[in-house]
Amino acid sequence: MALEAIRYQRGKLEILDQLLLPDETHYLTITDTEDGWKAIKQMQVRGAPAIAIVGCLSLAVELTDKDFATLVELRDFVEEKLDYLVSARPTAVNMADAAARGKALIRQLVKGDDYTSEEAKLLLIKEYESMLQKDIDVNKSIGHFGAKHILQHNSEQPVNVLTHCNTGSLATAGYGTALGVIRCLQEHKKLNHVYFTETRPYNQGARLTAYELVHEKINASLICDSMAAACMAENKIHAVIVGADRVVENGDTANKIGTYQLAIVAKYHSVPFYVACPRTTFDPQKKSGKDIHIEIRPSHEMTTIKGIRIAAAGIDCWNPAFDITPADLITGGIITEFGVFKPEELKVKFEEHEKDGNC
Numbered sequence: 001m002a003l004e005a006i007r008y009q010r011g012k013l014e015i016l017d018q019l020l021l022p023d024e025t026h027y028l029t030i031t032d033t034e035d036g037w038k039a040i041k042q043m044q045v046r047g048a049p050a051i052a053i054v055g056c057l058s059l060a061v062e063l064t065d066k067d068f069a070t071l072v073e074l075r076d077f078v079e080e081k082l083d084y085l086v087s088a089r090p091t092a093v094n095m096a097d098a099a100a101r102g103k104a105l106i107r108q109l110v111k112g113d114d115y116t117s118e119e120a121k122l123l124l125i126k127e128y129e130s131m132l133q134k135d136i137d138v139n140k141s142i143g144h145f146g147a148k149h150i151l152q153h154n155s156e157q158p159v160n161v162l163t164h165c166n167t168g169s170l171a172t173a174g175y176g177t178a179l180g181v182i183r184c185l186q187e188h189k190k191l192n193h194v195y196f197t198e199t200r201p202y203n204q205g206a207r208l209t210a211y212e213l214v215h216e217k218i219n220a221s222l223i224c225d226s227m228a229a230a231c232m233a234e235n236k237i238h239a240v241i242v243g244a245d246r247v248v249e250n251g252d253t254a255n256k257i258g259t260y261q262l263a264i265v266a267k268y269h270s271v272p273f274y275v276a277c278p279r280t281t282f283d284p285q286k287k288s289g290k291d292i293h294i295e296i297r298p299s300h301e302m303t304t305i306k307g308i309r310i311a312a313a314g315i316d317c318w319n320p321a322f323d324i325t326p327a328d329l330i331t332g333g334i335i336t337e338f339g340v341f342k343p344e345e346l347k348v349k350f351e352e353h354e355k356d357g358n359c
């Protein structure tokens with residue numbers, strides 16, 4: 001059975017508390033945007049697509065039983081809540097993208113003046129509800145294109161891959177991005193072995209990816225982040241595949257801290273380096289990685305594990321949650337729901353699909 005990280009029915013939202021995994025399976029009830037904001041900030045839900053889905057569905061549940069006297073009142077409420085949700089975690093762009101689309105929809109409904117506030121509210125709720133299935137469909141396309149590309153470059157033989165952080169069912173509505181590619185390779189019996197990093201400091205690899213890989217019975221070995229170079233030197237790795245929190249116009253990519261060093265090591269060992277992400281992770285407003293705001297997380301996420309101190313008391317910490325991988329290190333390509341593209345092609349490719357009404 002697939003892991004269910006987000007449970008939703010109209011007016012009711014529950015998320016699997018990822019801070020308690022793998023030891024405890026506990027679903028947390030989200031009743032409004034304040035609960036949604038807190039769950040995102042504290043990383044009870046994390047991963048760029050899942051952040052956007054939970055943020056938007058937290059607004060959907062808050063709206064369900066709320067009445068608005070006018071369309072303008074509804075619009076002002078929605079816009080304020082969306083801005084609030086975007087502020088929870090600044091680097092991942094998917095929530096900001098969903099907020100911009102939500103605002104555009106509500107403004108269009110207000111302008112047309114064809115709906116009552118109740119009807120407009122319902123349209124927005126339905127839009128956000130559709131994100132769950134859309135995300136799964138998008139991830140399956142990413143999986144398909146990524147697996148196909150990797151196999152074409154490896155004579156269709158089973159491959160060994162290396163991944164970082166958690167990009168699977170827990171980070172999305174289901175299936176996953178980089179982990180979706182791995183899942184697809186496994187489904188086609190073309191996956192030999194997965195090496196994956198523990199992903200310090202918050203151990204999304206050791207806690208969450210390990211949990212998913214065990215659940216899916218995928219052949220895999222956990223490595224410490226510091227073992228990646230030795231792993232590539234000693235084992236034949238056919239591809240490194242990671243997710244993304246924000247890809248900007250020139251293809252520079254923000255992803256979990258440690259991604260940049262993996263890309264450098266991959267280049268040194270001539271291993272193709274892939275980024276797997278949906279269109280909603282692309283931010284054409286920002287020109288290069290230098291323009292991306294990197295979230296700095298609290299020190300205790302480095303100095304303690306489950307409340308137990310592992311670093312000397314009193315030490316200062318620098319704890320950026322993400323780093324930037326320059327486009328020229330993304331040598332395999334960027335795997336999207338529309339195909340695999342070179343980083344510098346991405347903007348044009350997405351514009352073509354937008355024109356065709358696919359985005």
Ligand SMILES: CSC[C@@H](O)[C@@H](O)C(=O)COP(=O)(O)O
Nearest residue numbers: 046047048167171177243244256
């Ligand atoms: C499909 S998830 C893509 C990224 O969001 C993922 O690789 C990542 O960096 C997650 O970081 P996190 O800090 O756990 O939210």
